Amino acid sequence: MKYLYLNGKNSVALTYIEDSSKKSIVKDVFIDNIVHVFKDGENPNKEAYAEEIKRNSYKKLLNNQFENLAILTGAGSSVDIGNADKKGKILSQLWDDSENELTKDKFTLLCEKLNYDDKYDDGEIIKNLEKLLSIANTAKDYIPKDEIDIADCVDKIKNVIKGIDKKGEHEPVIENGNVIIENSDLKLTSNQDYIVYQFDFILRFVKN
Template sequence: MSEKIYIEYNNDIEFTEEYVKVNGKKISNEEKKDNETWEQVAIRLRGEALQKHLKRQYENTIVLTGAGSSFGVGIGDKKGKLMSGLWEEAVNKFGYSHLQDFCNKINFKEFKPKNETTNLEFLLTHAQLYQYVTGDTDVEEFIKQLRNMVKESCTLKLPKNSVHRKSLRKLAAKKTKYARPKVFTLNYDTLFEQAAEKNGFMIIDGFSFNFPRKFKGTNFDLDVVTRITNKNVLEDNFVPNVVHVYKPHGSVNWLAKTMK
């Protein structure tokens, strides 16, 4: 069965162990390089397609990224995890039976058998609503423990030559007359923020520029310009290398207000 690994409005790439198809047409054996497998050929062609795609100038550039962009990324033994990895960490730390008892107490019906992955985000959301309605202090305490476990697991250090830095460099290379590139990440880690800092880029993340920083959606309407005041005509120049980062699921370095 073929696997499709790239889809664009007028371009797609799929492969099996026996062939690669680009736009539904098989490519020839002559296009292989250095004894590549067909999977390696497909991955190379996908990289070339992405390079070509990112070099184009678009009025609006929006990227949605999930756990896959952080999976296996980090320094030392701590690497980014998928949802299955986070659940495994929770089971190892708290025990499957304890988690099962907790889910039964809060009437969480999506708890999975041992060999399956329970969605930790759904569990935490359900638990928070249960605690808000009931005021159960034991539930509140275990929510804190789960959150701390997630924070610990997702507090990652950006390695050198990371794909996050490379990706931001390509995104920020667009002309400043266009809208700033927007990265929507569902991950809790700060790898994109670290990549921006290493690149010398500026992040607009919805938080105010004063201290303490507070989130407000209208902050995404702000921009950064260099004002030239030593000329007869004032002229505003948009500062290059500014990227918007949106984190719908939150971040390890955010503090949330408790619901009251």
């Protein structure tokens, strides 16, 4: 069962089966944990129906005009959000992009100078770009530039990350609300303020 909406006793969920070509298709729609019975003769788009109920549920919830609204997003919440080359990426993908920006040889040298050698049990390097940048920011004033310009490497890596951030299209995350929140003192806080603020006004969810 896949939940599209879950809030206390209220929920919207789907179950799936495989057709003859092994493709997953929607079997049943559950509203508040009760299977929805469509009328005889109907051939509904069950997934579209569930999406509509989900959107209406969000709208009903948000129309309560809460004084404060917090959107809490976790690691990976931006992954595959967006269009074409503008999709959010995980740390390992940003690591690869940074390696391409610096060149493989220079990126390898950077890891060596920073003594970054975290590896999995199978010997594969752990692509933790956050940790690498943390070490680099501490070490950049102590490693001679004639060996490698750590500060320059850090700036280039940050530009790679900023490039993804500026291109981020998080409309699919925000559009579920489909509601205008009237609150002149509204503060919308998350760990992705930049992107969330960028699109809440584009989609007209917040009215000052």
